[in-house]
Amino acid sequence: MSKFQNILDSYGVSRRDFLKYCTALGATLSLSPALAPKVAEAIEKDDRPPVIWLEFQDCAGDSESLLRSNRPTVAELVLDYLSIDYHETIMAAAGHQAEEAQRATVEKYKGKYICVVEGSIPVNDDGVYCTIGGKSAVQILNEVGGNAAFVIAVGTCATYGGLPAAYPNPTGAKRVKELLPNKTVINLPGCPMNVDNLTGTIVHYLLFGAPPVMDKFLRPKFAYGKRIHDNCERRGHFDAGQFVNAWGDEAHRQGWCLYKMGCKGPETFHNCPTVRWNEGTSWPVQSGHGCVGCSEPGFWDTMTPIYNRLPNIPGFGVEATATKIGAAVVGISAVVFGTHGIVSLIRNKGMVKKVEHEFEDEE
Amino acid sequence: MADNKCAARRYVYVWEGPVRISHWLNFFCIIFLSITGVYIHYPFVTACSLSNAPYIMGIVRYSHYLVGVIFAFSVLLRLFWLFMGNYYSSWKSFSNPFKKEDRKIFWGYFKYYIFLERNPPHVLGHNPVALVAYIVLFNLFILQIITGFALWSQADPNSTMYAITGWIFNFVSNQWVRFYHYIFMFLVAGFVINHIYSAVIFDFKSQSGEISSIFSGWKPERRR
Ligand code: HEM
Ligand code: SF4
Numbered sequence: 122m123s124k125f126q127n128i129l130d131s132y133g134v135s136r137r138d139f140l141k142y143c144t145a146l147g148a149t150l151s152l153s154p155a156l157a158p159k160v161a162e163a164i165e166k167d168d169r170p171p172v173i174w175l176e177f178q179d180c181a182g183d184s185e186s187l188l189r190s191n192r193p194t195v196a197e198l199v200l201d202y203l204s205i206d207y208h209e210t211i212m213a214a215a216g217h218q219a220e221e222a223q224r225a226t227v228e229k230y231k232g233k234y235i236c237v238v239e240g241s242i243p244v245n246d247d248g249v250y251c252t253i254g255g256k257s258a259v260q261i262l263n264e265v266g267g268n269a270a271f272v273i274a275v276g277t278c279a280t281y282g283g284l285p286a287a288y289p290n291p292t293g294a295k296r297v298k299e300l301l302p303n304k305t306v307i308n309l310p311g312c313p314m315n316v317d318n319l320t321g322t323i324v325h326y327l328l329f330g331a332p333p334v335m336d337k338f339l340r341p342k343f344a345y346g347k348r349i350h351d352n353c354e355r356r357g358h359f360d361a362g363q364f365v366n367a368w369g370d371e372a373h374r375q376g377w378c379l380y381k382m383g384c385k386g387p388e389t390f391h392n393c394p395t396v397r398w399n400e401g402t403s404w405p406v407q408s409g410h411g412c413v414g415c416s417e418p419g420f421w422d423t424m425t426p427i428y429n430r431l432p433n434i435p436g437f438g439v440e441a442t443a444t445k446i447g448a449a450v451v452g453i454s455a456v457v458f459g460t461h462g463i464v465s466l467i468r469n470k471g472m473v474k475k476v477e478h479e480f481e482d483e484e
Numbered sequence: 485m486a487d488n489k490c491a492a493r494r495y496v497y498v499w500e501g502p503v504r505i506s507h508w509l510n511f512f513c514i515i516f517l518s519i520t521g522v523y524i525h526y527p528f529v530t531a532c533s534l535s536n537a538p539y540i541m542g543i544v545r546y547s548h549y550l551v552g553v554i555f556a557f558s559v560l561l562r563l564f565w566l567f568m569g570n571y572y573s574s575w576k577s578f579s580n581p582f583k584k585e586d587r588k589i590f591w592g593y594f595k596y597y598i599f600l601e602r603n604p605p606h607v608l609g610h611n612p613v614a615l616v617a618y619i620v621l622f623n624l625f626i627l628q629i630i631t632g633f634a635l636w637s638q639a640d641p642n643s644t645m646y647a648i649t650g651w652i653f654n655f656v657s658n659q660w661v662r663f664y665h666y667i668f669m670f671l672v673a674g675f676v677i678n679h680i681y682s683a684v685i686f687d688f689k690s691q692s693g694e695i696s697s698i699f700s701g702w703k704p705e706r707r708r
Contacts, residue, residue, distance in 0.1 A: 336641055337654070348638060362531040362540030372530070381527065388658045390641070414659070423657040430525070431663045443663055444525075447670030454674035458681040464599060465685055476691060 125165045149321045149396060150333065150343050163327040171226050171234045172323075173265055174208035177251050177258040178285040178294055179240025182313035183276040184210045206234075209253075220254045227268055235323065236269035238262065238297050241278040241285045245293030262300055271305035271332060272297055273322060277420050280308035280339075287421035298339065307332050308339040310391075312415035317396050318344040338418055340390070349386035349412050352394040355379065373409065383428040384411030391416045492704030498572045498608055499701040502565045507698055509558035510625075513551050514676075518669055520548040525666055549636055556629045559622070572609035578619075579612040586612070606690055606706050614682060621675050624668050631665040634658075 129139060143160040147153070152160070176184070188211065205211070207223040214222055226234060240258075243250035248257030256264075266272045274297040277283035285294035298306045309318050322341055325333045333341040350356065358364070359378040366372060366381060378384070389412050393404040406412055414424035423432060431443050499507075523529070523544045531538050566575050579586040588605075590612040595601035597613060604611070610618065630649055637646035638658065652661060687694035690706070697703045 337650075342642075346641060351639060360539055360542035362527055362529060362538060362542075364527055364530050366530065385659070388638070388662065417657065417659075419657040419659075423659040431666060432659055443667050447667055447673075450670045450674045451677070454677045458677055461597075462681060462685070468599065468602070469689065472689075 123165070146317070146321055146324055149317055149392075150325055156328075159328060160324055163324060166327065169327065170270060171206045171230055172208075172237060173223060173226055173234055173269070174205055174237045174239065175261060175265060176209050177238070177240035177242050177262070177279070178292065179276065179278050181210055181239070183239045184208070186313040186316045187319070217254070223265065227265055231268050233270050235326070236266045236272045237319075238266060238272060238274050238279045239276050241282045241294035241296060242300055243285070243292035243294050244300075245291070250292040259300060262297065266297065266301050266304060269304070271307065271326075272301060273307045273309060273319065274298070275309045275314045275319060277310045277312050277415055280310040281418045281420060283312070284421055305332060306339055307335065307341060309344070310338075310340065310416035310418075310420070312413075312420070314416075315344070315391075315393070315396055315398065318392070336390075340416075344392045344396075345390045345416070347390065347392065349389045349391055349393055349406070352392070353386055353406055354394065355406060376409070379406060379409075379411035380430070382411050383426065383430055385414030385417075385424050386412040388424075389414040389417050492706060494705050495702050496608055496705050497701050498570075498703040499697055500565070500569055500573060501701070502561055503569060503573045504698060504701060506558050506562040506565070509554065510562075513555035513558060514672060516551045517548060517555060518673070520544045520551070521666070521669055524548060552629070552632050552636075555625075556633075559625045559629060563622070577609050578615065606692070608692070608703055608705060611686065614679075617675065617678065621672070624671055624675075628665065628668050628672070631661050631668075634661055635665060 126136070129136060140157065140161055143164065144154060144157040147157050147160050174184070206226040207219065209219070212219055212222070240251075242248070242258045242262055244259060248259040251258040253261060274280045278285055278294070279297050282290070282294050282296050285292060286296070298304075298308070307322055309315075309322065311318075318341070321343065322333060325331075325341075325343075333343055335341055336345060338345075350359075353359075355376065355378045358376070359380055363375075363377040364372060364381045365377050365379050368382070380387070384406065386406065393412075394406070397404045397407070411428075413427050414420055417424060426433060429442065433442060434446055437446065524541075527541060527544075529540060531540055565573050571577055579590050581587065589607065592601055592604035593611050593613040596604045630652060633645055634649035634652045635658070637643055637649050640646065641650065656664070683694050683698075686692070691704075692706060693703050
């Protein structure tokens with residue numbers, strides 16, 4: 122019995138379930154079903170690269186996403202099997218022992234291991250806002266990320282700065298790519314990222330030896346190539362003009378579109394509607410709440426207010442919606458030119474007579 | 485009234501065909517785009533029955549895009565004519581801030597607008613202050629077209645349209661692109677108020693057929 126079979130048995134997962142999972146993963150990656158055995162092979166291979174999982178300014182939500190399941194799933198098994206050598210939240214070792222494990226992996230597998238980063242990196246005041254074992258996040262990222270085969274930034278904080286980088290960004294939080302400009306960084310934004318996309322990205326690497334095709338924000342296209350809005354099950358209601366107008370109204374109970382409640386689906390790229398969460402159980406819009414746009418660059422600052430469709434205008438007070446400002450522009454214009462008109466009326470008195478006789482005497 | 489001699493010395497064909505066509509296409513497109521745009525921003529009509537799904541938003545968005553394309557061609561036509569047209573429609577009629585004469589006319593009109601001058605020197609084409617407003621306006625149009633096509637292209641980030649317009653998202657996040665696309669509508673509306681008012685007042689003041697000229701193209705050249 123192979124080593125992998127042993128692991129399957131210890132998780133109580135049948136070979137059949139494992140292969141089913143590989144097929145689903147292949148579908149997520151937009152691979153042909155014929156490649157499913159190859160996916161399985163890639164996962165089973167013995168020379169998998171080790172993974173070092175770094176956590177900086179984060180909420181551990183992506184780790185949570187990784188561990189989320191209430192029963193051991195194939196996905197979890199695969200990730201476990203990937204030999205995550207260092208992960209602060211889930212590793213048994215602690216303190217110097219843990220740091221030693223990390224150092225050993227970096228040295229032994231230099232340029233071969235995968236570095237996963239969760240959380241943004243503060244750079245203000247020499248990075249004192251996040252230190253682990255006496256080293257700042259910037260240092261750790263440079264050492265560990267800098268020597269990895271490639272870096273996967275998981276969650277919106279690591280990919281775009283996320284909440285810590287939201288205005289006024291007191292810690293000077295930065296995203297991974299800003300600090301490792303020359304490294305291959307794969308962004309898996311989301312609050313949290315979806316673990317199926319992480320597995321997919323890693324398996325893609327195992328299978329093809331290269332990161333998946335990415336868009337200009339360095340997100341894999343297989344997961345972030347389509348807008349939420351274009352795959353949303355409520356889209357039919359959007360096109361029909363059937364909208365929720367208040368939480369809990371008849372339309373809300375009917376499951377109509379959440380556009381007017383500030384849904385950011387039209388501006389957000391993610392595969393939530395198709396892959397969903399918690400083993401494909403549901404996702405925000407399905408459960409009746411609009412998309413908050415958590416996986417877009419600039420999330421928080423650009424996607425708030427969550428229940429308004431468009432951002433508020435900074436510097437004009439909290440409730441300065443675009444409509445109010447716009448109406449003011451039109452109003453001011455009307456008042457200015459209205460007044461101008463009245464003044465002109467008075468100034469032009471007598472003009473009609475003058476013009477009517479203007480060229481009379483030239484004849 | 486044989487003794488009442490006409491103020492016009494002769495007639496000049498000021499606005500050529502393409503200028504007028506583009507003007508009226510813009511007129512209809514802007515009205516249509518604004519109405520459909522307001523609906524897209526805030527869908528005030530909600531379809532109520534489940535069984536009779538009317539596809540309201542679908543039709544509104546489709547027609548917004550279709551008219552948007554027409555609008556884009558209309559603006560392109562006018563920009564083309566900026567280089568091909570006669571003096572009055574050409575960039576050559578822009579005031580040159582280095583020329584004393586141009587500066588004098590510009591300030592004359594500026595003072596007219598703030599009631600410090602009664603009779604600014606007559607010009608046949610655009611008055612130089614209004615011309616500045618038109619330049620700003622056409623920049624707004626171009627921004628409106630770029631942001632519009634960029635928003636549209638998000639339906640498929642692998643498309644040519646995204647390749648052409650998607651660069652905007654490198655500088656401005658898509659929520660703010662949407663925001664600007666919305667707020668520019670109000671700026672255009674504010675301009676329209678000014679534009680109609682100024683056309684009427686100058687037509688009245690200078691008897692130069694301002695308003696009829698955008699229908700027929702002709703303007704009288706005044707004696708003084
Ligand atoms: C004077 C010109 C225009 C005006 C006043 C206008 C107005 C608007 C307004 C008010 C919105 C709603 C914005 C929001 O609240 O999210 C909108 C959306 C939009 N407009 Fe325009 N627009 C104009 C030109 C164009 C052009 C030339 C195009 C390109 C074809 C275009 C494409 C779009 C698109 C794609 C949307 C988003 C619709 C959606 O995703 O549901 N617009 N427009
Ligand atoms: S609920 Fe949101 S994502 Fe779904 S169709 Fe409506 S606006 Fe689009």
